[in-house]
Amino acid sequence: MNFKSLSLFSISFIALCFTVASATNxxxxxxxxxxxxxxxxxxxxxxxxxxxxxxxxxxxGTTGARISGRNNCTFDKVGRGRCQTGDCGGLLQCRAYGAAPNTLAEFSLNQFNNLDISLIEGFNVPIEFSPTSGGCSRGIRCTTDIIGQCPKELKAPGGCNNPCTVYKTDQYCCNSGNCGPTDLSRFFKARCPDAYSYPKDNQTSTLICPSGTNYRVVFCP
Structure with missing residues (x-):
């Protein structure tokens, strides 16, 4: 290996180490x-x-990321199959967002980390999202039995749909960017005040932590 190749190798190795060290767990x-x-x-x-x-x-630098749980799945030896809730294209190894209804732990990792629990795509499993390091101590959670209390019009096998999924109207989906809470979004908010219940519900539902913080996501905390 000549000096030039060695230098390139060293730079690549250092960059790899930096990336691994900077990753959020x-x-x-x-x-x-x-x-x-x-x-x-x-x-x-x-x-x-x-x-x-x-x-x-x-x-x-990852943005628009999410972690969720899937229920009642069956997969073959190569990871193809189907889930009753949260199915992501019939794959064990998701390459896209999952299908509603599913409870979402969402995050973006920048200079500051933005975190939330979202019920905008419904609910299928109780979840807690909390920091485990850094200067951020407060966690967020949604642990109420929403499936058992789900309004009849929102019920789905294994979950509870958000009204946007069912009705697909501007009133519930905020397609025009100008909407407020509804009786159905208040159903979710009353039971999970930490979570987003409709698209504009961001005043009290986003948690901000410093870069470098690690996290824990718990299903059925």
Whole structure:
């Protein structure tokens, strides 16, 4: 290996080490009494039996990311199949967002990390999203039995739909960018005040933590 090649190798190695060191760690845990198929975009997916843990590293600068749980899945040996809720294109290793209804832990990793729990695509599993390091101590959660209390018009197999999914109107989906809470969005907000219940519900629903903070996502906390 000549000096030029060695220098390029050294630079690449240092850059790789820096990237790994700067990655944010997400400790994803299943405390449900049944199996959950965790989904992450980016990140893929993992089958988690009761008590199972998935340590996921996410690169700095990642935006529009989400972690969610899938229920009642069956996959073959190559990872193709289907889930009753949260299905992401019939794949164990998700390459896109999952289908509603699914409870979402959303995040963007920038100079400051923006985090939220979203019910804008409905609810299928209780979830907690909390920091485990850094100068951020408050977590957010949605743990009420929303499925058991779900309004008849929003019920779905294994979950509870957001009204936007069911009615697809501007009133519920905020397509024009000008909308407020509705009786149905208030149903979600009353039971999970930490979570987004409709698209403009951002005044009290976003958690901001400093860059470098690591996190834990727990299903059925």
């Amino acid at each position: 997400f400790d994803i845990r299943n405390n449900c009494p049944h199996t959950i198929w965790a989904a992450a975009f980016p990140g893929g997916g993992r089958e988690l039996s009761k008590g199972g843990v998935w340590n996921l590293k996410v690169s700095p």
